[in-house]
Amino acid sequence: MKNEKHIIQHFELSPQAKAGIVIVNMEDQEVEEHDVSKPHRDNHCQLMVAVKGEFRLNIDFEIIEFTAPALICVFPEAVHYVSEVKDQKGWLISFDPSLINKEVLQLLENKFNNPFLLHQESVFFQQIIILFDLMEKVQLRDTNSYIQKSVNSLLNALLSLIAGELVANLPAEKGKENRSITIKENFIKLSKEHFKVWKQPAKYASALSISVSHLNDTVKSLTGSPVSAHIQEASIMEAKRLLYFTEQTVKEIAYEVGYNEPVYFGKLFKKITKLTPLEFRKKFRDQDYPSPH
Numbered sequence: 001m002k003n004e005k006h007i008i009q010h011f012e013l014s015p016q017a018k019a020g021i022v023i024v025n026m027e028d029q030e031v032e033e034h035d036v037s038k039p040h041r042d043n044h045c046q047l048m049v050a051v052k053g054e055f056r057l058n059i060d061f062e063i064i065e066f067t068a069p070a071l072i073c074v075f076p077e078a079v080h081y082v083s084e085v086k087d088q089k090g091w092l093i094s095f096d097p098s099l100i101n102k103e104v105l106q107l108l109e110n111k112f113n114n115p116f117l118l119h120q121e122s123v124f125f126q127q128i129i130i131l132f133d134l135m136e137k138v139q140l141r142d143t144n145s146y147i148q149k150s151v152n153s154l155l156n157a158l159l160s161l162i163a164g165e166l167v168a169n170l171p172a173e174k175g176k177e178n179r180s181i182t183i184k185e186n187f188i189k190l191s192k193e194h195f196k197v198w199k200q201p202a203k204y205a206s207a208l209s210i211s212v213s214h215l216n217d218t219v220k221s222l223t224g225s226p227v228s229a230h231i232q233e234a235s236i237m238e239a240k241r242l243l244y245f246t247e248q249t250v251k252e253i254a255y256e257v258g259y260n261e262p263v264y265f266g267k268l269f270k271k272i273t274k275l276t277p278l279e280f281r282k283k284f285r286d287q288d289y290p291s292p293h
Contacts, residue, residue, distance in 0.1 A: 020095055020099050021095045021148070021151055022094045023092075023135050024091065024094075025091055026048075026050075026089060026091065027088075027089055039058075039080070039244065039245055040079070040080070041076075041077055041078060041080070041245060043076050044076060044095060045073065045075055045096075046095075047071070047072070047092070048071070048072045048091070048093075049091055049128060049129070050068035050069060050089070050115075051068055051069055051129065052068050052090065053068045053086055053088035053090070054066075054067050054085070054086045055070075055088070056082070056085070057072070057080065057081070057083065058080060058081055059078055059080045060080070060240075060241070061079075061240065061244075061284065063083075066115040069117070069119075069120055070115040071112075071115065071162065072114050072115050072116070075097075077241070078241075079245050090132075099152055101159075101160065104156070104159050104163045105159075108166070109189070111163075111166040111167070111170065112162075112166060116162075127161060128161060131161070132158070134154060135151055135155065139151050180221070180222060181222065183215065183219075184222045186208055187204055187215060187230070190208070192234055195235050195258065198231070215227055232268060235259070239265075239269060240273070243280055243281045243284075244284050244285065250266065254266075
């Protein structure tokens with residue numbers, strides 16, 4: 001399968017991209033092809049519905065294999081690539097996250113597990129196919145300034161529908177438990193946004209208007225790890241991406257992810273990954289994955 005032509009498309013969105021949304025039918029042979037078999041990262045989201053086909057992807061060093069039908073979502077900054085694909089059919093939408101309802105986007109980031117497997121006979125599957133197809137047809141018209149506003153509204157409708165399905169499949173959350181989950185999810189969101197400069201749990205507790213002990217107890221009870229570990233893991237994940245995807249030195253990457261002492265960074269990296277930064281770069285570039293250059 002590795003020698004087969006990749007039809008899954010990748011787009012770099014720019015301010016000139018129409019409404020920040022690009023919709024591609026994976027069967028469209030006329031669309032200009034972009035090589036997604038090499039690792040890359042984006043500043044936009046990508047949502048794919050696979051109606052047919054077999055897929056093998058890598059998202060942030062995790063191999064994801066599945067057979068359609070399924071939904072896949074890649075969020076901004078994740079390093080990803082397609083290693084194998086066969087008999088694909090479906091759609092891929094690239095969109096600027098600023099266009100999406102914030103509550104819906106946060107729910108997707110917290111609850112969306114790749115892949116989200118679908119049942120062809122379900123009403124939900126039929127509804128999302130209708131919306132994907134309608135968005136493609138509407139975008140192709142492009143006859144006036146309101147067309148892209150319509151596409152934007154349809155995209156928000158699609159993502160809200162997906163969010164609703166995710167929530168419907170979650171265990172019932174009530175009272176204190178629901179509050180704890182909200183605290184944990186808001187903390188995780190903040191840690192992804194501020195890990196470079198907020199290294200102390202007190203910063204997050206202050207932002208969430210709760211005590212440090214309450215934040216730590218809540219996060220640890222739900223995840224098994226203390227707040228400090230999550231902050232470190234967010235930093236190390238970004239470091240892994242930079243080691244893999246850039247030519248920056250270990251010292252430069254340490255500074256980039258918020259550590260002014262490269263020696264401490266190296267020890268922390270090895271503690272979490274069991275590899276030194278250079279061992280990680282060599283292993284994942286030279287052995288398991290194609291070179292990104």
